[in-house]
Amino acid sequence: MGQGAAVKGPVVIVGAGHAGFQLATSLRQAGFADPIHLINDEAHLPYQRPPLSKAYLKGTGGPETLMFRPQKFYSDQNIDLVYDRAVAVHRDARNVLLASGATLDYGHLVFATGARNRLLDIPNANLPDVRYLRILDDSESLRTLLAGAKRVVVIGAGFIGLEFAATARIKGLEVDVLELGARVMARAVTAEISDYFQKQHADAGVRIHLGVQATSIEADGAKVTGVSLSDGRHIPTDLVVVGVGVLPNVEIASEAGLAVASGIVVDEYLLTSDPHISAIGDCALFASPRFGGTLRLESVQNATDHARCVAARLTGDAKPYDGQPWFWSDQGNDKLQIAGLTTGYDQVVLRGDPAQKAFSAFCYKEGRLVGIESVNRAGDHMFGRRLLAAEGTIDPGKAADLNFDLKSALN
Ligand SMILES: Cc1cc2nc3c(=O)[nH]c(=O)nc-3n(C[C@H](O)[C@H](O)[C@H](O)COP(=O)(O)OP(=O)(O)OC[C@H]3O[C@@H](n4cnc5c(N)ncnc54)[C@H](O)[C@@H]3O)c2cc1C
Numbered sequence: 474m475g476q477g478a479a480v481k482g483p484v485v486i487v488g489a490g491h492a493g494f495q496l497a498t499s500l501r502q503a504g505f506a507d508p509i510h511l512i513n514d515e516a517h518l519p520y521q522r523p524p525l526s527k528a529y530l531k532g533t534g535g536p537e538t539l540m541f542r543p544q545k546f547y548s549d550q551n552i553d554l555v556y557d558r559a560v561a562v563h564r565d566a567r568n569v570l571l572a573s574g575a576t577l578d579y580g581h582l583v584f585a586t587g588a589r590n591r592l593l594d595i596p597n598a599n600l601p602d603v604r605y606l607r608i609l610d611d612s613e614s615l616r617t618l619l620a621g622a623k624r625v626v627v628i629g630a631g632f633i634g635l636e637f638a639a640t641a642r643i644k645g646l647e648v649d650v651l652e653l654g655a656r657v658m659a660r661a662v663t664a665e666i667s668d669y670f671q672k673q674h675a676d677a678g679v680r681i682h683l684g685v686q687a688t689s690i691e692a693d694g695a696k697v698t699g700v701s702l703s704d705g706r707h708i709p710t711d712l713v714v715v716g717v718g719v720l721p722n723v724e725i726a727s728e729a730g731l732a733v734a735s736g737i738v739v740d741e742y743l744l745t746s747d748p749h750i751s752a753i754g755d756c757a758l759f760a761s762p763r764f765g766g767t768l769r770l771e772s773v774q775n776a777t778d779h780a781r782c783v784a785a786r787l788t789g790d791a792k793p794y795d796g797q798p799w800f801w802s803d804q805g806n807d808k809l810q811i812a813g814l815t816t817g818y819d820q821v822v823l824r825g826d827p828a829q830k831a832f833s834a835f836c837y838k839e840g841r842l843v844g845i846e847s848v849n850r851a852g853d854h855m856f857g858r859r860l861l862a863a864e865g866t867i868d869p870g871k872a873a874d875l876n877f878d879l880k881s882a883l884n
Contacts, residue, residue: 536613648711
């Protein structure tokens with residue numbers, strides 16, 4: 474397929490998460506009339522993942538509250554939802570082998586396989602009360618376990634670990650969070666944001682232990698009784714939740730001979746070296762002219778914008794992917810929103826006051842704005858998205874001045 478020509482024949486999408494669902498939907502919206510096979514290896518209709526560590530974990534609603542669309546949508550749109558798992562891709566024959574033994578021919582194949590949890594490799598980590606949080610079934614069982622447990626140890630102070638910790642605390646559990654790094658969410662946010670959230674969690678009664686590693690899970694038979702730490706301490710608990718990052722699902726692409734590094738390698742069109750295969754979402758390591766070099770992101774925005782970009786290309790409107798990253802995380806009563814990529818900054822300017830629980834960290838690199846991290850300041854976040862999408866910047870002095878109307882910087 475040339476980059477400007479619409480694809481002919483079936484589109485097979487491996488993975489029915491945020492990216493896969495959006496791709497199938499956007500293809501139909503763009504008038505794509507050939508078959509679409511959306512391979513879904515989970516037992517549910519495609520659903521939203523973010524609530525799994527937030528509202529869904531806290532609430533009482535059933536799985537149907539998470540579904541993007543009801544079953545009827547797929548039949549109405551003639552999207553073939555295939556409840557199976559892709560196990561191999563035969564590029565010469567242009568087909569996908571499923572675990573059931575069936576094969577699906579493709580005109581174009583899209584990997585939207587997402588990522589899976591990185592597993593904890595310490596003694597007793599395989600006990601039933603050592604849990605992870607990635608899929609709906611995980612959140613379902615954690616709801617039940619939260620109702621019965623008195624204490625939980627969370628391993629990893631990233632977004633998911635902290636969202637879970639806040640919910641567990643609200644539900645009345647004693648919560649200890651273990652983090653190897655020197656501050657929470659250190660890989661993703663500025664020290665100002667880390668410090669703020671660390672204090673909020675501590676004020677809510679969550680005990681955060683920094684610079685420590687879990688060395689083993691202690692147990693009485695199959696029952697978890699505690700976690701031993703690298704500094705010799707032992708924290709009693711009856712439940713452990715692990716959030717130590719994810720690994721992209723790249724194996725089938727790799728076995729099919731496609732280039733794989735820290736994700737399935739794609740160009741700025743999200744196309745692999747095979748002109749009949751693309752990759753999108755969490756699994757894709759994509760070339761980014763906007764940021765220079767390659768990126769692999771884990772966010773809903775990235776998954777859905779990738780999907781829209783590929784749907785446009787497959788229906789004859791090829792453009793390089795140029796999405797502006799944004800992200801959010803809800804922890805307790807606080808909403809963190811991030812616009813742009815706040816890595817590699819050399820200057821941080823605060824707008825607002827952490828003590829008032831509403832502020833933003835404007836991040837600069839060589840004098841240019843690269844991203845804004847906002848806590849309970851949705852207006853700053855929306856401003857950041859618009860400004861960064863237009864490749865604009867704002868003087869740090871104006872950013873820090875609450876009397877300066879940000880909107881005037883958009884013109
Ligand atoms: C608990 C939780 C909370 C989150 N909160 C936020 C948030 O607040 N904000 C935000 O922006 N992002 C959040 N994220 C991240 C966001 O959900 C992901 O970035 C997004 O889901 C990525 O979409 P995806 O389609 O690439 O992957 P996924 O949504 O993970 O979907 C991939 C699907 O492919 C399936 N699959 C894999 N291999 C195969 C195969 N061989 N055959 C068939 N199917 C296969 C997987 O089982 C999965 O269903 C959160 C993630 C989690 C887990």
